[in-house]
Each structure stands twice: as C-alpha cells, then as structure tokens.
Amino acid sequence: MAKVRGAIEVDKEKCKGCGVCVTACPTHVIQLAKQVNGKGYNYAHMENPEACIGCANCALVCPDSVIAVYKVKV
Amino acid sequence: MGELKLMKGNEAIAEAAIHCGCDGYFGYPITPQSEIMETLMVEKPWETTGMVVLQAESEVASINMLYGGAACGKKVMTSSSSPGISLMLEGISYLAGAELPCLLVNVVRGGPGLGTIQPSQADYYQTTKGGGHGDYQLIALAPASVQEMYDFVDLGFELAFKYRNPAIILSDGVIGQMMEKVIVSDVKPRWTDAEIQKISGSWATTGKTKDRARHIATSLDLEAEKQEIHNHKLQAKYREIENKEVRFEEFQTKDAEYLLVAYGSSARICQKAVEICRSKGIKAGLLRPITVWPYPTKRVAELAHQVKGMLSVEMSAGQMVTDVRLAVSGKVPVSHFGRYGGVIPSPGEVVVALEKFINGGN
Amino acid sequence: MSEIQIQDIIKKENFVYGKTKILTDNVMHYCPGCSHGVTHKLVAEVIEELDIQEKTIGVSPVGCSVLAYNYIDIDWQQAAHGRAPALATATKRLMPDHYVFTYQGDGDLASIGAAEILHACNRGENITVIFVNNAIYGMTGGQMAPTTLIGMPTATSPYGRQAALHGYPLKITELIAQLPGVAYVTRQSVHTPAAVRKAKKAIKKGFENQARKIGTSFIEIVSTCSSGWKISPVESNRWMEEHMFKFYPLGDLKDAEKDNEEDYRKFIE
Numbered sequence: 001m002a003k004v005r006g007a008i009e010v011d012k013e014k015c016k017g018c019g020v021c022v023t024a025c026p027t028h029v030i031q032l033a034k035q036v037n038g039k040g041y042n043y044a045h046m047e048n049p050e051a052c053i054g055c056a057n058c059a060l061v062c063p064d065s066v067i068a069v070y071k072v073k074v
Numbered sequence: 075m076g077e078l079k080l081m082k083g084n085e086a087i088a089e090a091a092i093h094c095g096c097d098g099y100f101g102y103p104i105t106p107q108s109e110i111m112e113t114l115m116v117e118k119p120w121e122t123t124g125m126v127v128l129q130a131e132s133e134v135a136s137i138n139m140l141y142g143g144a145a146c147g148k149k150v151m152t153s154s155s156s157p158g159i160s161l162m163l164e165g166i167s168y169l170a171g172a173e174l175p176c177l178l179v180n181v182v183r184g185g186p187g188l189g190t191i192q193p194s195q196a197d198y199y200q201t202t203k204g205g206g207h208g209d210y211q212l213i214a215l216a217p218a219s220v221q222e223m224y225d226f227v228d229l230g231f232e233l234a235f236k237y238r239n240p241a242i243i244l245s246d247g248v249i250g251q252m253m254e255k256v257i258v259s260d261v262k263p264r265w266t267d268a269e270i271q272k273i274s275g276s277w278a279t280t281g282k283t284k285d286r287a288r289h290i291a292t293s294l295d296l297e298a299e300k301q302e303i304h305n306h307k308l309q310a311k312y313r314e315i316e317n318k319e320v321r322f323e324e325f326q327t328k329d330a331e332y333l334l335v336a337y338g339s340s341a342r343i344c345q346k347a348v349e350i351c352r353s354k355g356i357k358a359g360l361l362r363p364i365t366v367w368p369y370p371t372k373r374v375a376e377l378a379h380q381v382k383g384m385l386s387v388e389m390s391a392g393q394m395v396t397d398v399r400l401a402v403s404g405k406v407p408v409s410h411f412g413r414y415g416g417v418i419p420s421p422g423e424v425v426v427a428l429e430k431f432i433n434g435g436n
Numbered sequence: 437m438s439e440i441q442i443q444d445i446i447k448k449e450n451f452v453y454g455k456t457k458i459l460t461d462n463v464m465h466y467c468p469g470c471s472h473g474v475t476h477k478l479v480a481e482v483i484e485e486l487d488i489q490e491k492t493i494g495v496s497p498v499g500c501s502v503l504a505y506n507y508i509d510i511d512w513q514q515a516a517h518g519r520a521p522a523l524a525t526a527t528k529r530l531m532p533d534h535y536v537f538t539y540q541g542d543g544d545l546a547s548i549g550a551a552e553i554l555h556a557c558n559r560g561e562n563i564t565v566i567f568v569n570n571a572i573y574g575m576t577g578g579q580m581a582p583t584t585l586i587g588m589p590t591a592t593s594p595y596g597r598q599a600a601l602h603g604y605p606l607k608i609t610e611l612i613a614q615l616p617g618v619a620y621v622t623r624q625s626v627h628t629p630a631a632v633r634k635a636k637k638a639i640k641k642g643f644e645n646q647a648r649k650i651g652t653s654f655i656e657i658v659s660t661c662s663s664g665w666k667i668s669p670v671e672s673n674r675w676m677e678e679h680m681f682k683f684y685p686l687g688d689l690k691d692a693e694k695d696n697e698e699d700y701r702k703f704i705e
Binding site: 142 | 492
Binding site: 056 | 673
C-alpha cells in the first residue's frame with residue numbers, strides 16, 4: 001500500500017509562535033520549539049517528523065503564512 | 075466658439091463639469107446649491123460623456139467617494155454649502171494628505187451652526203486656514219460672476235491635477251442663485267488613464283501591473299520622521315503654488331488713495347461703491363482676490379505704499395481682513411466692513427463705511 | 437520508518453502548499469494568532485487563483501488592518517475610519533470592470549461606518565466586503581465595539597458589557613442581509629482547516645459575484661483578538677467557538693443565486 005510522507009518547512013524568523021498549527025495538526029507532528037527566534041518567539045517545528053502526512057492543515061491556519069508543505073508517496 | 079446661454083451660477087457649475095470632461099460628481103442636497111446635482115441628474119451625462127453622477131447618503135460619504143474616485147486618477151468633484159463642507163473636512167484633510175486632485179464647490183451660506191440659507195462669506199477661514207486637521211492648503215478660487223463659476227470648474231481641475239492637490243471654488247449663495255449670460259465652451263473628452271499619467275505621473279490606483287510597484291493612496295505614515303518628510307514635500311508644493319498661482323483683478327487702483335479689498339459677490343458690490351465714491355470725489359479703488367489661497371499678499375503690500383488706507387469688505391465678521399493686515403504689516407490703517415448672518419451689504423452702505431474709515435472712525 | 441529523509445521530501449517538486457506570491461514578504465504587524473493574517477492570505481489566494489491582481493483595488497480601513505496595503509500586493513486606497521464603502525463605491529462606478537473590495541473591522545464597519553456600509557449595500561454596489569468581527573477594538577487597545585458580547589470585559593466595559601449601560605451587541609450582518617441590493621451574505625471563521633477552506637470558498641464567490649454584476653457580496657469572518665481578549669491564540673479559538681458562534685452563528689444568510697432573488701427584486705420593483 002502506498003504510504004504518504006510529508007514535511008513542513010517553517011520560516012522560523014517570521015513565525016510568531018502562536019501555536020495554532022500545533023492544534024490543527026491531526027498527527028501531532030508540530031510543537032513549539034524550546035529555542036526562540038530573533039524576536040523571542042518559540043517557533044513552530046516538527047517535533048515528530050515521521051508522522052507528517054503533508055495534509056497542509058497547519059499551513060492553512062497559519063496567520064503568518066510561514067509554513068510551506070511538501071508531500072511524497074513512498 | 076462657444077454658445078451663449080443664460081443660466082444660474084449653480085447650473086453653470088454643472089454644465090461646466092460635463093463640458094470639461096469631469097468623470098464623476100458625488101453630492102448631497104443642501105440649500106443654496108442643490109441645483110448643481112439637480113441639473114446633472116436632468117442632463118444625464120452618463121449617457122453622453124460617461125460621467126458618473128451619484129447622490130450620496132451624506133456629505134461624509136460624498137467626500138469619501140471623492141477620495142476613492144480621485145485615487146483612481148479621475149476628475150471628480152462634489153459641491154455643498156457651509157454646514158455640509160464642515161462635515162467633509164475630515165475627508166478634505168485626507169485628500170490633501172494623500173495628495174489627491176479633486177474639485178470642491180462651497181456655495182457659502184450664513185452660519186454658524188445651521189445658520190441660514192442666505193448668502194455669506196463666513197467660510198473664508200475654513201477654506202484658507204485649514205478647517206480640517208493638519209498642515210494643509212486648498213487651492214481656492216473665488217468667482218464673482220456666473221461666467222467665472224463656469225470657467226473655474228475647468229481651471230480648478232487643471233490646478234488640482236497640476237499640483238495633485240484639492241481645489242475649491244469658494245462661491246456664495248448670491249452667485250449660486252443669480253442668472254447671467256455664460257459663454258459655454260465646447261465639450262472636452264474625458265481623460266484616458268494614459269492621458270492622466272502624462273499630466274500628473276503614475277500614481278493612481280488603477281490596478282497593479284507587472285511593470286510597477288503597487289500604488290497606495292494614503293495619508294498615513296506611522297514613522298514620525300517619514301511623516302515630517304512628507305509634510306516638507308507638501309509645504310514645498312504650497313510655496314510653489316504661492317509663487318505661481320496668485321490671481322487677482324484690480325479696478326481703478328492706478329490713482330487710488332483708498333483701497334477696497336473684496337472677493338466674490340462682495341467685489342461686485344464694491345465695484346459699484348468705487349463708482350459712487352469717484353462721483354463724490356473720493357479716489358477709491360478695488361482689489362479683488364480671485365485666488366483667496368494663494369492670497370495676493372505681494373500686491374496688497376505694494377498697494378500699501380500707494381494708498382492711505384484699506385477697507386476689507388466681506389459678508390462676514392471680518393476674516394479676510396486678517397490677510398490684508400498681514401500683507402500691509404502696519405504701513406497704513408486697515409479696517410473691515412461687513413454684513414453677515416445672510417445679509418448682503420448695499421454699495422451705499424460700503425460708501426458710508428469707507429467715508430467713516432477715511433474720517434478716522436472705526 | 438525513516439528510510440526517507442526530510443531533505444528528500446522538502447523539494448520543489450513535492451511542494452503542495454505555501455505562501456501565495458500575492459502576499460508580500462513583509463512581516464505582518466498583527467499579534468501572534470490573529471485572524472487577520474489568515475483572512476489576508478485567503479484574499480490574496482483568491483486574487484491569485486482568479487488571476488485578477490492587475491484589476492483589483494483594495495480599500496483598507498482604520499483599525500488593525502489599516503496597513504493591509506503592506507501585505508497584499510495590489511493597488512490600495514487607505515480610507516478614513518468607516519468610510520471604505522464610500523471609496524469603493526466611487527472606484528467601482530468609475531472603473532466598473534475592476535474588482536473592488538473593502539476590508540473592514542467591526543469598529544470601522546459597524547460603528548463609525550454604519551451609514552456608509554448600509555447605504556453602499558442598499559445601493560447594491562457591485563463590490564465585495566470583507567468584514568472581520570472580533571468583537572473589540574484591537575488597534576486602540578481593546579475597547580468595547582458595537583459587536584462586543586454581553587458580559588464581555590473590554591477596556592471601556594471593564595466590568596463586562598451591560599445592555600443597560602452600553603446597549604446591545606449589533607448583528608450588522610443580519611441587518612445587511614435584509615437589503616435588496618445585497619447578493620450574498622455569509623458568516624465564516626478561519627480558526628480550523630475546515631473553516632479556512634469554507635471561508636476561502638466564500639471569499640472567492642464574493643469576488644466572482646463582481647463579474648456577474650449581481651450586487652454587493654458581504655463576507656463576515658468571526659475572528660479572535662487574543663491581545664484584546666487577553667487569552668492565548670489557541671484559547672481564543674476555543675472561546676470564540678463557545679461564545680461568539682452562539683451569538684454570531686456561521687453560515688450563509690443570503691445567497692441571491694439560491695434564493696431566487698430575481699423574483700424578489702421584480703416584486704419590489
């Protein structure tokens with residue numbers, strides 16, 4: 001059975017760490033990083049990248065359009 | 075050559091708008107200027123020149139429709155009378171701040187407040203000294219005849235686009251309502267977007283094409299330093315207008331010993347007063363500012379070296395007289411005579427006032 | 437499990453979704469989690485999909501979204517507080533083949549600009565209105581808006597809005613839906629992926645309606661203001677679902693296409 005793998009790329013300097021994407025992710029891929037960006041925000045990142053299915057839900061709800069979504073069939 | 079027509083001052087404004095290729099009129103009824111929109115609605119220019127005419131829900135909406143239309147680089151205008159112009163002042167300040175060309179017409183009535191529907195000239199300060207907030211100026215033309223009501227529409231648009239600044243026709247209920255002969259000009263076609271660009275550059279919000287950055291019609295800059303730079307630019311423009319666009323007319327000033335200064339319908343009354351004075355042996359003359367901003371300060375100052383005194387005649391409690399005093403700078407006595415609250419002075423009253431002034435009274 | 441590496445997935449050919457090029461690269465000044473950001477993105481995506489960048493004029497309000505012109509790469513007019521519909525009216529009438537929209541908050545649209553929006557809609561101006569309702573004045577620091585819910589604390593209703601003192605929250609969208617000039621009125625939100633997809637469809641329809649010249653399209657986005665509400669962005673979304681949606685229920689209020697509006701218009705004529 002074909003499996004889908006996804007990944008996201010976060011423009012972490014523009015991320016404001018609102019966490020809306022964390023809630024929107026159906027497979028619990030995203031967490032806010034312990035580190036902060038230049039503005040002091042805990043930016044979003046893939047804590048659990050293997051679970052990403054590339055559904056783009058995170059990017060859809062992202063107010064700052066800082067998430068790019070990629071997807072492949074494996 | 076144009077046709078000769080008999081019309082009211084207000085009708086002349088409407089006819090001129092259609093003939094000069096105006097793109098849009100947005101207004102709200104108020105006496106004594108409602109004939110402007112009424113005439114446009116009868117003429118239906120949207121069927122001939124394509125001009126848009128719309129009755130707005132308020133003066134506040136009219137002036138902001140003007141902002142939208144002017145931002146598109148279109149020749150747009152509104153008209154109102156004193157209380158209506160007061161309502162528009164916020165929008166006028168925005169238009170000036172965003173450097174949008176447009177034409178306003180104020181057919182002034184007596185105030186303050188709801189005042190009266192009779193003619194007045196008590197909006198001089200409002201027109202020339204700001205009115206709205208911030209440091210801005212309107213190019214202000216003061217017609218004294220129905221022909222000038224007609225001609226100043228085209229001239230007002232020309233100046234507005236030349237300087238990307240709102241222009242205003244400062245009229246009053248006398249000129250708005252009276253009927254005179256007018257030479258009507260031929261119909262000029264409305265400008266195309268390309269023609270507007272040629273006249274005043276590429277700035278209008280006509281849709282962002284690939285070859286240019288987006289155009290933004292705004293008066294906002296949250297950074298104080300940038301807002302100051304913007305204000306410097308506005309002030310430089312205002313100085314240029316003051317240097318180049320002063321317009322005035324003189325009547326029997328060559329040998330005048332006493333000068334009447336009056337604009338608009340008061341100037342017509344003063345012209346007769348000068349004649350009466352001359353017949354009585356008083357060497358009176360008249361200076362009529364055609365632009366009340368920029369003001370003919372230089373000419374008034376020159377005449378201060380020639381005459382023994384100046385009397386500013388206005389249908390107000392004395393507003394323009396402050397500009398006369400500033401120009402004269404104490405060289406000769408300056409006084410004011412006015413009837414106001416909607417009352418029009420007679421030439422005889424002006425003569426009596428001048429005689430009193432000459433004899434050291436008032 | 438990890439036979440494929442992340443860098444093998446993050447490749448141009450595998451790209452499925454990201455920032456539209458109609459959005460500029462400017463960092464938005466909005467607070468973290470603000471609904472404005474999503475709404476801006478949806479407007480930009482619709483402009484891209486309809487390929488109307490060269491024909492679209494936006495009118496920004498006074499309020500948090502006053503600087504919308506920094507983010508969506510089209511020509512803009514910045515209006516005085518509440519007057520955006522007046523600007524849009526003239527712009528559309530003078531350039532009828534352009535797409536013209538206003539982007540307004542609840543203070544701008546439902547309070548100071550109530551007259552302009554009602555009359556523009558009543559004239560059936562062929563424009564699209566994007567109405568972001570977060571029940572508060574965000575820009576000026578969280579004061580009470582006409583849309584503030586009963587009991588909701590704000591800077592100017594610190595003990596909660598009371599009807600006797602402050603009057604009632606205004607359902608302006610329901611008022612707008614009564615007007616014959618209006619073709620499409622809908623209330624959406626952008627807090628979940630599903631809501632975002634629906635809101636985008638609504639915005640797209642609002643723009644497409646301009647080409648069909650059938651009257652005003654009015655799209656309310658029930659929104660959050662975590663700074664004004666003084667709770668986290670995620671908490672704000674929950675609070676909105678619990679409280680805002682009760683008073684401002686989501687869904688279409690009017691759709692001329694479906695409601696056989698033509699018959700109605702003939703009747704009133």
